[in-house]
Amino acid sequence: DNQHLGYGHGIHYCLGAPLARLEGQAAIATLLTRLPDLELAADPDDLRWRGGLIMRGLRALPVEFTPVRK
Template sequence: MRPAGGLAVDGESALPATGTEELLRFDGLVELSTGQYVTEALTFDLSRSDNQHLGYGHGIHYCLGAPLARLEGQAAVATLLRRLPGLRLAGESADLRWRGGLIMRGLRTLPVEFEPGRRLEESDTLSPL
């Protein structure tokens, strides 16, 4: 994996609208051959505009909940980036251990580091947006 852009953002920036789609494209459920449909498939680029994927299916098998899932994903990532400044992978991506299985795929653990910040007060809003 060659990250073309990190997930870190400054206080005024936000994850590009293409970012959520790139997350789904980069580590999607459907494997494609490099160069077959995607140029620079191993480059993680949050600003990539040509980021088509099959993460939510296709045609008559397209997920009806896809728009809600996209919105939830954007809100979750934006909240993480805002609340955990300097969020980054702790260690090398090659050291990550994946769960086995045909139905569900995921990491066993995801070690991250971030800059410590102030504690949330009772009066602070917990709104993701």
């Protein structure tokens, strides 16, 4: 229950934040269940970040996993 500032605060708090958190949890749980060997494919120190005052994030998140056949 991290009250991340990405969803605002006080009167500016995002009404969709609880749904967004739930969707994120479901997506990550499904991803980790379906790809149990998912791992970072780069040294964490080599990851490059996008700068910015409004949004900050990784330029890329390289991962490796074994594809699952259906």
